[in-house]
Amino acid sequence: MTAITRVRPAGRARGDGKRDPFRATPLTKIALGFTVLLSAFPIYWMIIIASRTNSDAVDVPPPLLPGGNLGENVQRVLNTEDAHFLTGLLNSLIVTSTVTVSVVIISTFAGFAFARLHFRGRNLLLGSILLTMMVPLQQMGIVPLYQLMVSLGWVGTLKAVILPYLLNGFGVFMMTQYTDQAVPEELVEAARVDGASTLRIWWNVILPAVRPGMAVLALQTFMLNWNEFMWPMIVLTPENPTVQVSISFLTAAHTTDYVLIFTGTALSVLPLIVVFVAFGRQIVGGLMEGAVKA
Amino acid sequence: MSVNLHTERADPAPPPPGPGRHHSRSSRRFWSQMDLKATPYFLISPYFILFAIFGLFPLVFTLWVSLQDYGLAGGDASFTGLKNYTKLLADADFWNAVINTVGIFALATVPQLFLALMLANALNKRLRGRLFFRLGVLLPLVTSVVAVAIVFTQLYGRDFGLFNWLLGFLGVDHHIDWQSAKWSSWTAIASMVDWRWTGYNAIIYLAGMQTIPRDLYEAASIDGASSRRQFWSITLPMIRPTIIFTVFVSTIGGLTLFAEPVMFASNRMDGGATGQFQTIAMYIVEQGFRNFDYGYAAAAAWLLFILILLGVGINYTFVRRIGGSK
Structure with missing residues (x-):
């Protein structure tokens, strides 16, 4: 058996292309290249329009290269008072960073408890989290959530779009999996024998070991929360929006001013592009790791 | 920690074991027991408290709201059953x-x-x-x-x-x-x-x-x-x-x-x-x-x-x- 498998890759499977099912044919490469182009085009198109004028935007045939009006267009977005774009951008940064930091901390705490501590009701509680991951809480509870915000006097404030997002079942699940795989049971036991308290173990043993998992969770939470649209649109006012709400107002109020809308849109995804460029490898890795475990 | 224990045991002439000392040892055991039993719940509590307020409550309360009639302008609610x-x-x-x-x-x-x-x-x-x-x-x-x-x-x-x-x-x-x-x-x-x-x-x-x-x-x-x-x-x-x-x-x-x-x-x-x-x-x-x-x-x-x-x-x-x- 070993002889066969050792011979095969060198001999037939790799040498004779038709036999190797993992050889990328030219057709595969063309298809992949085409897909990447298709994936990139709308983003490229956004940049083209954002850097041109409105008369270019309706040209026939359409422009296929970026123009030189980006700076001036950005100025125009920032000066469009009814969009409150800068406020929106700033608000989104505040909301998303707060949510990301606390989701990661809460999930790391709970993940440690579920993966490495023994307590009554552990499986039941973890099961309940998995179950609620299936429920679209935001859509289901939207009316009472709104009434709750009214009675707390939080409508129109950032608290209303931060607090409901602090809980994230997916995060807890992910950190449970990660802790389980990254921290050997014996390590926790050894620390325990040395007399370390549970919180001390969390700080000195767990935290250093699960840092890569925390980073992936942070990236995913950031991208997910930056995207949030329905709830902020309902509970925030046009004067104090998140960036998504701001560009949706921009679209509604300036329907034919494509350049203005596209420049706002391009600015709104800028933080995501920065995150993607800086951490693309980790994002792919994190997605693939999470997928196998789920 | 273990060093601490050692000196305690090697103490040549222990002063009369006052009640305070006994107390501190047993209280340490008490706290370590508490730590084992309670800290796990403390660690998962942020998630479940937030879930109760912003997840479970709206979910359950939706059912109640859905049995109400809010009139025309979002005014007072009245119970209407399954209407x-x-x-x-x-x-x-x-x-x-x-x-x-x-x-x-x-x-x-x-x-x-x-x-x-x-x-x-x-x-x-x-x-x-x-x-x-x-x-x-x-x-x-x-x-x-x-x-x-x-x-x-x-x-x-x-x-x-x-x-x-x-x-x-x-x-x-x-x-x-x-x-x-x-x-x-x-x-x-x-x-x-x-x-x-x-x-x-x-x-x-x-x-x-x-x-x-x-x-x-x-x-x-x-x-x-x-x-x-x-x-x-x-x-x-x-x-x-x-x-x-x-x-x-x-x-x-x-x-x-x-x-x-x-x-x-x-x-x-x-x-x-x-x-x-x-x-x-x-x-x-x-x-x-x-x-x-x-x-x-x-x-x-x-x-x-x-x-x-x-x-x-x-x-x-x-x-x-x-x-x-x-």
């Missing part, structure tokens, strides 16, 4: 939204997952620049859903849209008003969903495919199985759990579709002049936050939930059979 539900089930606009949602969902998800499988299979080949291709197909994730919808809505523009221009270039009818009809608006919205999520699902499938032992394929090759045959008989059955996962996620996401159709309607909730692409989520927001009929919106939210359970159940039984039930 909101009976009214909804007879409401043509609600059923229109249900049909639109399911239609767009099917139109978006079936080709999307199929394409994602093909794409993952291609990405699983031996390639130069693997990371480049993987990042390339994930590129749509760097945009927000609202941004995608805005860009595509412009591309689908009737007079100056690139898609109509392209159709004209190919010699087809090129003055399609994509928003006006059901088929065209559904297609446009489905294409936005597909553009953003196909690569994501492909990466998830790829991860599943990479866990399949390669000897399986080698053995199949020796037996003369074509690569298409290998795909259907080895790859698909082996990544079935991953497929089920993506079907779950797409079902929940697809049936709660909101941002794309809203932006396609220029930030309105009606989904076109005759509601040709109004989804259930849009209908809920329209009833609850444009007409301020909280009770009616809450009832619609519960019906949406039942629809999601149904959808997940149906899709699950369907997907479980993938690749034969051998």
